[in-house]
Amino acid sequence: TYEFKESEVEVPDTGGGMINLVVDVTPIGEVETEETIYRRPSVKAEMGGQNLVLTQPAYMKIGDGEDMTVMIKGSTKLTQIEIASEQFPDFLGAPTAQQAFDLKNLTTEEEDLLANGGITIDKKEASLGHAMDINLSASLIRKYTAENGTRSIRFSVTDQRGYQRIVDWQIVASDIAVQTVAIPDDKKYLIWATKATLFGEVLPEREPQSELSFRYRKVGTTEWQTVPAVRNGSVLTAEVTGLKNSDNELFSEYEYQVMEGAMASNVKCQFTTEKTLQLENCGFEEWSGSKPMYIAASSSDFFWDSGNHGSSSVSAFATDLTTADSSVKVEGKYSAKLQSKKIVIKFAAGNLFIGKYLDTQKMNGILGWGRSFTSRPVALTGYIRYTSGTVDNGGKYIENGEQDKGQVFIALGDWEGQTYGGETWPLIVDTRDAATFFDPKGDNVIAYGEQTWDSSTEGENMHPFVIRLNYSLERIPTSIVVVASASKYGDYFEGSTGSSMWLDNLKLVYDESELEE
Template sequence: MKIKEYYLYWLLLLFFFTGCQRDEYTATDGEGSLRLSIGIKNDLKVVATRALTSEEQAILEKDCKVRIYQREKEDLKLVRKYQGVENVPADILLASGDYQVKVTAGEVVSASFDKKFYEGIKSFTITKEADVKVDVVANVGNTVATVAFAETMNPYFENCTVGVAVKAENGILDFTADDAGKLGYFSVPVACDTLFCTFEATNKLTGAPFVHIDTIPDVVSATLYNLTYEFKESEVEVPDTGGGMINLVVDVTPIGEVETEETIYRRPSVKAEMGGQNLVLTQPAYMKIGDGEDMTVMIKGSTELTQIEIASEQFPDFLGAPTAQQAFDLKNLTTEEEDLLANGGITIDKKEASLGHAMDIKLSASLIRKYTAENGTRSIRFSVTDQRGYQRIVDWQIVASDIAVQTVAIPDDKKYLIWATKATLFGEVLPEREPQSELSFRYRKVGTTEWQTVPAVRNGSVLTAEVTGLKNSDNELFSEYEYQVMEGAMASNVKCQFTTEKTLQLENCGFEEWSGSAPAYIAPSSNDSDIFWDSGNHGSATLGRDVTTSDTNVKHSGKYSAKLTSQKVVTQFAAGNLFTGRYLQTEMTGLKGDGILGWGRPFTSRPIALTGWIRYNSGKVNYADSHIGNNEQDQGYIFIALGDWQEETYTYKGDTYSWKRIVATKVPKLFDHTTENKGTIAHGEQTWMQSTDEDLNGTKMYPFTIRLDYWDEERIPTTIIVVASASKFGDFFAGSTNSVMWLDDLKLIYDESEITE
């Protein structure tokens, strides 16, 4: 997204209105006086807008709403409200403190070309006996959009239209080429702060309809979005393909100086206390059977509260309701409902001084004891909505049990303890209780009936247990498990769940998919989206050779294996190889070519080993360097690494290539897991020092296992690297032209029981 800010603008009209009557509130000690001037302007930077008419001015003046909030710590409490500028007193008496005044006018609609919403906010401070003057200006508060089409679109499209919307069901504004400079006004809700732009046109070259959709995320109010559609011819050379792309340029310009306070618009708060202690209603309350004290639930809103609902499945029984009524709107109670609640142990304090911004709900100890009368878990829901539509819903769970322990969900900062086949379970010893029996955990796959049990380990009040041998069902990548902590034969009323890590596998791990020749692709096509494995074939293909091919003769299963053949290409040695990633470029120096390789593919699981089938014929080295000498036995090599490496770049002839790990043999810029451990999480490797079979013409393949050594078990990987080479030192152009490696049926192992050494 292109962002520019302009500070040149046209101020078309600014009306200031000042009330003439006195404040109706009586002065008290510690108060000061506020003199408030209110302005409304129709002002957009960069785009010239017309002046307000006298009729529009009168409507805005009459309907303007003025709200004054006093700051109390992190809250803003409404203390004054006025309808119409003429009703704002000339002097407003306020207690000493910090305040905000908010002025709104106009209409709030989802999308319109002419209906606008005006808003202005200003902070100020009142001190004792001070006379404070505050000027607040309400400017356009909408998200505003205008659409233009660059001349580069003309040769390719006609009948261009752009539909702009926050949500399609809330109305779409259509902009055409004839609407240059036309402004659309949108009211963007917090829950959907995205503009959806649908470009529709006719392709001049084919006559076919064309549709292109863009999204502009994180749009904000009081901001102008200038949207310009351009056509750019493709700068990427793709064989047998031409064309270009539509580019949406977005210039973002604040409409004016608008002071905002996030706390004005935040969701209502729901807090509680019982017996003088604060309660966290988002967490279960563990109580002994029959326990209960008086409880107060304190509800506050940044704006006026329109609905406060309390609900519970137990209300019909516990309140003695004549009907099966489970929910009550405390803002709209009938007299009969209010009496019913009071008799059942629920009374309300409407906090009249808060002007509808607050309410206290008091639940008696006798009512709470009904919830704890029997072993089990019950809940009460509090649902609060304010006048801006902001809502908070809290389901408070009451867990009644004489058991001394409770199950605890695996903490977010401990999610790394969940593997594909093992996990660590959590529980706790409840405050002021001491277990009298042996502690353990029971667990099972969700949807099954048979529990398995494992002893618990206690460390203070924290209980843990590691469970292993977790299994996925057929055709599942992961499984969901549930567990409970146990005290003897008693199970906690709370069940917690976790989802195992996925048992991901390498794509095309049997090397059954191939395409092309010189270069040959280890994939069904040459499309980037199909390529998981790549090889050095791109470098040798200029001379019509592939160092890595499919083979139907030597294989473990299926039709093919991968055959990696080290060979001489012109004047230099090329090792047969394959790797997860992409061959990026060949860096030429005369007849000598060096590869620029991007190693790694996205991967977020943690296997413990790589297995597969191999046949390796080791030749005598005839291309030596400092790593391996002439006539020594060549070495086959496979390694695997998992990590969360940061992306790196490499520049050649002005082109910059980006990948998780860049390997450039000219530098040489190579991968060394011993020096890359800042990003490396796990690593494993195996070297074949000689042939796997004395019969070099045979077809037998042999199993291998490469275990992964985890250097850091508290991090989840983002990338996997697997590399195989018929000549271990091929990166240094050293090895034997008689070395060949066949690979088939690679598999990532997640459970120790699957490994056979």
């Protein structure tokens, strides 16, 4: 329905009128349908009156075993139920090397062979082919646990709709009182590039009789290294350090086992170290363009950006704040030179940052900070030369006549992301709004480190620096932010037009021993 609405139009010069539209949401009719939801067949089991999780290994003492029942059900008729094991030829006394049997299509000879070997089936006739129980005798289970080691039985079930479930049940036979445990998903933050925490557990109703430890090695090597285990109730842990990546690889795979004296758990677990990623163009060798000059080989593909876009936006006074400098460097062709300047009437700090300069609004920059990053270095190192000018654009944060300050900071976080102009970045900094400025104590800051230079560095050479990262949260980051400024308070348009900073050879360090060296 609709009706004319008496209302004043805000722009009367345009003319027109207002119409009020009302939609009747009463349903015209209702239709009911019934749908049948089908699921994959289920495979459950119990032993000695206790439920078994077949997707997890069963840890049993050597020689132990009780009657076991495997219960199989399907939403529709089951067309194939296969049981298979490498040990069947030996344990069932089969005349041939038959390792698999289709329980829905057994010959009389196969059914007798299985029954004599300790496997009987209940076809559950009342289920009309939707279910079956498989009974494994205690004597058969004890054959699987007769010797130390890991053996398995596979159950593969298919129904008439083609839905399938395959379960590989592992039986681990050992008199050892402990077992190796994979690093839990909610503890993945304990795996770093050069260190990791290993996990194990004391088995129920068992008590270790010897010293507990872990052994570990890089996958594909033969020599084990050993560390003592720390016990907390039934949980065993050990931190291993000094992990090294393989040659020409960013990460490595390791395997480990928990030990009781000289006995090793039959279970072996693996983990992959974090990648030792480095920042792109970290030596600042790639540059292109002018006014604005890009810290990259092309203006369409870059990792770093700067305030050059803003300082070049005023055509009559266009200039680049951050440029390549071949006269001051550690190696290669260039370093990055950051100069603080005054653009028309506004002070601008020489700067660079990981991310992208997004927009200029009335000579104020809007910046997208950060890039995707999931590794955790312990420090950022590099080389710097800094010239501290006398502040001539003072204010609330630094007064005229003081020495300007230069700053470099690094942060890792799991920011949800912010969007501007259709692009999403870990952080959006609007220099018109101090509320958008970076907060090193923010809820999503996982690690942070900074260094401030209160005066000029000595001489004309570059000097090494180390910025250690302080990790405050036990989480894996999703992004990295690095920002350098020749004037620390440039966000507030305060500093000195005489300040300059040169940076070269930035490097992310993952190994503490490298810092000691």
